[in-house]
Structure formats: C-alpha cells, structure tokens
Amino acid sequence: MSKNIQKTEGIVTKHIPIGEADRIVTLISPSIGKIRAVARGSRKPKSKMGGHLIPITRVKISVANTKTIDQITEVETIESFRKIKEDLYLLSKASYMTELAENFVQEHSESKQIFNLLLQCITLLQIAPDIEILVKFFEIKLMSQTGFKPEMIICSECGTKLVPGSYKFSFESGGLLCHQCAGKIHSFTEKLSTNSIKLIRFIQNENFEKIAKLNSTKNLLEEIERVISGYMRSILDKELKTKPFLDLIAKQTKNSITSKNTL
C-alpha cells in the first residue's frame, strides 16, 4: 500500500490513549487544518514520539495518509511552552484556547489564520502582564476570523447606526441591538455598558501590544466575559469541556489573591 506522507507543523490539542501503547492525537496545523492521527507505540517509555506529542506543544510532524486513520511517522518539538505547563492558571487558559480553536478548524482545510492566532496567544501567555485581557483578545479575534465578528457599530437587527451609549447584546443576532429592537427581543441578551462596548471595538481593531497597555479593565472584562461566553455557547451550541476547569482555577486564583491581600 503506497503511503502519501505530508510534512507540516502543528499545535497538539489533545490525545486519547488507544490499544496497548498507542494514542490518537489531534493537532491544529496551518496547512491542512485539523489533523487526527494515530501515534503507534507512543505510550511506551522508550517511544521516540511520546514526549513530543503532549497537548499545547508546537511540533513538526510527518503524517502518512492511510485508508483508515492517518498515522504519525515522525515528530519533533519546536516549542514546548514550558512556562505554561508548570503553571496551573496558565495551563487552564491554554487548554481553553486550544479547545476553542479546535472547534473552528476543519480537517483538510487551510487554517493559517487560526493557527497563527493560537500560536501568538499561547506564546504571549508566557509573558503577558494581563492574562484575562489576552484571553478576551483571543476570543474576539477568533470570532472575527471565523465569520462571527460581534456587530458593535450598527444594530444587528435593523442596521441603525448606534450612538455612544449602553446597549443590549443579542446572542442570536450576534451583535448589539438598538433600544427599539431590544424592546422586541427579550431572550438571550446581555447588557453592555458604554465602556465595555468601546473596549470590544478597541480589541477588534487593534493589535495586542496596544491592548496590553490599557489600564483598569477588570470590571469591564467581567461584563464582556458574560457576553462573549454566552455568544460563544450560542455559536457552538455546546459548553466547552475545559470551561468548568477554567472557571474553577480562575476562582481559586482570585481567592488566593484576595487572601494574600488581606493578610
């Protein structure tokens, strides 16, 4: 049987043990989108591949296309993101971002933009001063790239241009509603303050360097979080598996910061 071997790079998103010593590994690659392939013998202690195929690792891989599931023939780490793997808080964020990205990537379709965004944000996780705003940056940019850009300029129902102010965000129409439309639609909406709307617009249009310089965004981020997670749930039609863990770690981190401050 002739094998067609593809060489690409990718970010490992997850692995599932299968059989005696194998794993099925999922990766996001720029050239062929989502890759789901088996890594034979990768669970054996002396495996040449095992240590490279860990989630949230950037790798160079060779994949052989077979009649059934593709097979990983070679793998080499490009970046292991060590700092993330040694910090539970960063790891919870990185797991969430990779799972989210994976949901928007298809098999055998080029996904350069999503791959680059994920790579940029995972790299920044290790150095960014404000992790919460980085995650929002990732979510908002990802939605824009995949055709779900939140509409923040005009009413997403009637198209009326919105003057500065506080508006309701509709999860169904994916944007703000003018006061008239908001009166008609009551379900699945969340209120956004003027400053939160400004911040979302700013994130949509700017690069992370500029966004990272913003101060005192904490309260706004909590408000934006409610809108983004609600909108994301309505796009994906499911709750992400990493979300409960993400919330648990965020809560614990918040508690430990509060208790340190009160001491």
Add this chain to the structure above:
Amino acid sequence: MANHQSTSKSITNLIEQFSKLPGIGPKSAQRLTYYMVKASKEQAFDLSHAISELKEKILSCSECFNITEQSPCEICSSSSRDTSIICVVEQPIDVIHIERTGVFNGLYHVLNGVISPINGIGPENLKITEFFQRIFSLQIKEVILATNPSMEGEVTSMYINNFLSEKKIKTSVLARGLPIGSDLEYTDDLTLVKALEGRKLLD
C-alpha cells in the same frame, strides 16, 4: 447479517461477550470461543467462577480507594507501614507497580483518574476531596505525587500541590528524566530540561 444456521446461539453469545473485552476483536473472540468449546468442562467452570467471584468479592478500599477484597485494604490496615508518608497514584494498577519495587513502605491513595480539562474531567470527579480529608486525619508528614508525567498527570499534581503548599505539607514528585535504555537523540526538550534539572551527583 443473519447468523449461520450451523452456529449455535450459545457460541454467538460467547463470541459477542468476548469481543466486548478491551483489545479483543471479532477474530480473537471467535478463536477464544472455539477454544472454550474444546476445553474441558472444569476449565470452563473455573473461568466463569473466577469472573463471578471477582465481581462478588472485589470492592474499593474505604481509605485509599485501591481495589481490595477487604476494606480497609491490607496496606491500610497493616501495622508495619509508615503512616506518615503517602503516595498518590492515578489507578489501582500503579499501586501494584510501586509495590513491586519494594522500596516504598508508606500508604497509598488512588485517585481513580486524572484531571483532564480537555475531556471535561475536573477534581470533583476524582477522590481528591477524600484525599485532603485523609491527610489531616492521618497527620501525614510527606506526600509523594506519583501521577504520570503526562499533561493530565502534571495538572493533577499541580492542583493537589497548590492545596498542600498552603497547608505547609512536604510534597514531592517522582523524578522526571530519561528512561533507562532510551536514546538522548530522540528525547524531547521538556524531558531533557527536567533531566538536567534533576541531575544527581555521583558518589
């Protein structure tokens, strides 16, 4: 697919049962079934008795959650074990492997899984709360985290360690590094870093 007329119902039934077992495909299930047809009656009864006895007698230890025939298990109720040190493992099978080395004489705690955010498994699905309660009642001095060096194992270790460090309990993890007989050339960066960090002075 219609059953072959010459195949009896009890044979198809056993093939079906065998093929439900992990690592056994339809061909192996067939081979095992036809082996059992040829095997003595005694052998067949011994096998079925062993399986039903396993389900009747095996239970989970109320202390460490290892699989056992009595609760608390032999290790937990033994007076010769060091009760000030506890080793946390993912699965009951890990206890067997560590016991085989003969170098550890403390207690165990089986988590029955690992935290795996990507699969939606959180600390609440494991025996972590029970572990925290246990270390206080036993007045444990040292905890050895012996989860696998996979991402999920590391997440679990970090989660437990976050709690233990607040309570000022000495916590250690198994050494990370190169497996004996492996090849430096094919080792990933992270393992090499861990191996260098954990290097040992030669006597």
